[in-house]
Amino acid sequence: MFERRIDNNWNFKTANTKEFTHCYHTYPAMMIPQVARTLIEQFAPQGRFELLFDPYMGSGTSLVEASLKGVNSIGTDINPLARLISKAKVSHFNIDQIEKYLSEIQLLSFTYQPEKVINSDFSRVSNYSFWYSKEVLLKLSFLSQMIASFDIESQLFFKIALSEVVREVSFTRNSEFKRFKMSESQLEKFNPDVFGLFEGKAMRNLQGLKQYNAIKNGVSSQIFDFNTVNSIPIEILPPESVDMIVTSPPYGDSHTTVAYGQFSRWANEWFGLCDAKNLDNLLMGGKRQLVANFETKSIKNELQQIEIADTKRYAEVISFLNDYHNSIKNISPIIRKGGRICFVVGNRTVKGVQIPLDYFTAEMFEKYGFRHDITIVREIPNKRMPSKNSPSNISGQKAATMSNEYIVVMNKK
Ligand SMILES: C[S@@+](CC[C@H](N)C(=O)[O-])C[C@H]1O[C@@H](n2cnc3c(N)ncnc32)[C@H](O)[C@@H]1O
Structure with missing residues (x-):
């Protein structure tokens, strides 16, 4: 054989x-x-x-x-998500620009107020109130809003960091790929730090980018x-x-x-x-x-x-x-x-x-x-x-x- x-x-x-x-x-x-x-x-x-x-x-x-x-x-x-991730992973983003935007994000997240969120229409996300708290949705929207103000090329770098966060701050059990809602007891304890998670991922990815850009x-x-x-x-x-x-x-x-x-x-x-x-x-x-x-x-x-x-x-x-x-x-x-x-x-x-x-x-x-x-x-x-x-x-x-x-x-x- x-x-x-x-x-x-x-x-x-x-x-x-x-x-x-x-x-x-x-x-x-x-x-x-x-x-x-x-x-x-x-x-x-x-x-x-x-x-x-x-x-x-x-x-x-x-x-x-x-x-x-x-x-x-x-x-x-x-x-489409596979294409988005792959595109980001093969891109040689401009590191200075990414670092500048990262500082902007850190500053703006610090002064965040829900009233600053421009888009609070989440209808594109099916069953959104079942899967997210209102507070989390507004913070995600605020991050999207900031990303949209960056130059087109750098947006992709931050979108990828946000993409992981969007799933992690939902009420899905993160240990599974299928969509299962957390148990009542898990939900009670669940209070994700949306901005902290996003910044952590963006910083981790920046280290990866530096390694990648060196070659x-x-x-x-x-x-x-x-x-x-x-x-x-x-x-x-x-x-x-x-x-x-x-x-x-x-x-x-x-x-x-x-x-x-x-x-x-x-x-x-x-x-x-x-x-x-x-x-x-x-x-x-x-x-x-x-x-x-x-x-x-x-x-x-x-x-x-x-x-x-x-x-x-x-x-x-x-x-x-x-x-x-x-x-x-x-x-x-x-x-x-x-x-x-x-x-x-x-x-x-x-x-x-x-x-x-x-x-x-x-x-x-x-x-x-x-x-x-x-x-x-x-x-x-x-x-x-x-x-x-x-x-x-x-x-x-x-x-x-x-x-x-x-x-x-x-x-x-
Ligand atoms: C095992 S995964 C590939 C993982 C990849 N090697 C990596 O390291 O991330 C298989 C992929 O096949 C894709 N796929 C399934 N059917 C496909 C099709 N008809 N054409 C192209 N891709 C397809 C899935 O979306 C999935 O991303």
Whole structure:
């Protein structure tokens, strides 16, 4: 089959995963920077290496690492928050300007009075009085108001800090990606320091920016919103234009695996970004499909077992795999001959049956002109991402089968 190699060098147990702009914003199922970095170092294709692509970019880990290595990159994600975070993380903001604005914020927050808030219309935030106190909403609005007075480029830096705060000061249980309201007893004790949190994040991010700006390679990092399940715009990525892919795709639909849409809805609604409510249905596997659009040997038995056990769960799995297959089919022609793809995948368990998505990934790429090189099995020591592994999306609950990540490395023939 497709050879797997367990390699403890890929654990990165003691690595600092928050270096550079990687500290900016949490995101579900983030790839750790050291994985992207080591893949670029060890598996860079021979010959031309000018463009790295990430088709499910998330918070842009691969793009930042490409930029640090002096490689141009293109990323796409249909989640607007993912694009906002990625854009900020690859930007070389002007540090003097950011520091000046930060002092302004500190001064103005100190003299804050609710009467100074210009916009107190929160209707864009669904059910806002259920999720926030009035006092918190006004303070968030005041921060937005200040940010809007900054120059356009610097606004993004502060928006990203605000984006994390918008979720953290809501009544949602922050340990979960899904939207669950806190218990009555938690609510009684909950009195978030909106300005303090915001300043803390902006200052932390400023340190990351300083590190990042110290390594300017003059490369371009472009961010898009196309959906590779449907097609890839030829004017952006013509055939054979990509030298390397470093990515971590979803491993199932967002309803039953990682709740990207629910996690992102706070910021997507606050900033009035599109598709906020509907996002989980638009992501891979979000539309129900009943019949497989692929033939597979590698996971045939698993799919049969799931179908026998539960036809509804089977349909969920197929809906995702169909989209994933279409995406691989569309991606394959844009990789140049001799180019490399590195897909970091998780093998979820449905109805007690583990689906080896690494085999499926390798099988589908093989069908579209790739040769399997190696699949590196990486142990996940990191408690930071339990929800990737937990079907319930509850922090701390970890399904045993998800304690490994599989890095599928293949070459275009
Ligand atoms: C595992 S996350 C990527 C995490 C990323 N590597 C990081 O470090 O933050 C998978 C991403 O795929 C995105 N996604 C899901 N369906 C997609 C699609 N059809 N096209 C593009 N992105 C999609 C989700 O929004 C999510 O951001």
